[in-house]
Amino acid sequence: MADDNRPLKYMRYAVGEIVLVVIGILIALQINNWNEERKDNNNKKVFKQALIEDLKKDTAHLNIHIKNAEIFIKNFKETTVKLEKSDVTIDTVIKLYTIRGIHQMGLEPPNKTTFESLMQTGNIKVFNEDEIERLMAFYDEIKLRYFLVEYGYNYSWEKYQELSDMFGFLGKKEKDSPVYRMLRENMNESEFVRMYDLALYRFLGASRNGKRRSEQLLIMTNELINTLSDSHD
Template structure:
């Protein structure tokens, strides 16, 4: 095509037909411009396709991580709720109130009152996106906003866990000083404890005597409050995780 225009141009110049030559010269320029625009469009299309493919890979990795986080938080919420329920049951027996009929019944509660769930999420892929400044690869502004909100929520969960554990440690020390973990472990369900056969305690002790201490009652009551804070942060985290998964699924389906 360009060869044709070149020969035509030479012919027109030879015939001194400047106006017609100018027209064909403009046409030749337009062809070049159109060719450049087509090349740019193809390049842009390829770049867009690459970015979309990268986004889909990112979405699938994020989905996998947040589905893990959803499962982990669901389990942790169940643990925290059980701990709160056990602490509330203990408060029904303190001081002058009637005691549990058997020590074993009380020891089941003793094994639960100091349990603090710990959340260990999968954040590596999101962290990589955030640290590399590539979060913008996610086209959905709503999803980017939710992903950016995850770290503060996660940090809040860990902080509430830390505070609760720091408060449950004195209760653990109190039980060690005034009760018998050998007695309590006779009814423990932990796989680690069940691996071993512990002997009976060498002391005449009934863990129900812990219920006669005002200090024990106060620590149990305060732990209910601390664990409730953990529970609230865990539920907020689970809510955000579910929203993130929902938005991810929407973006994957839209492809």
């Protein structure tokens, strides 16, 4: 074997076999990486579309809220103008209070179903770092903005509830009963006017802020929809 140089031949053969095995393993790993990357890309498309659908639902709710806020602002302004007239009487104020009641307003919470699912399952990792950072920043920001809108409405509603608790009897249909007449005759009219006026201005301010913040939310949401759509492979 030494004379025939066989050990060297066997060594070369063994090295060649090892090289082929290593190359095979590397090719298999590369194919696996390609398959995983393709799988991630397909999942990413599905997740992006789901995010877009959630955001589109939010834009629909925001558009409805903005229109409702515009109606409320118009009504509140008309009422406050009537209250500020020089010839206004307590009967006029009571009529405005009973005819044009105040309804609790609110804003549909953002639809975070897909985003929260991505975070909980860890599937958020199919997005790159910049995309993850933008999604997290967006949902953190809108959480605050939605809270501010709701806080304004809830605070205004609490003030109106105080008014309703004290003077809710004015809205009753049966006004000939002794109880109603007694309450009406003994009511603190100046306090009623003060509280009603305050409630109106609270709701007017809340509606204006709600409309403004909703318009900002709408812009932010549409921008994210466009970003996800543009990068929708």
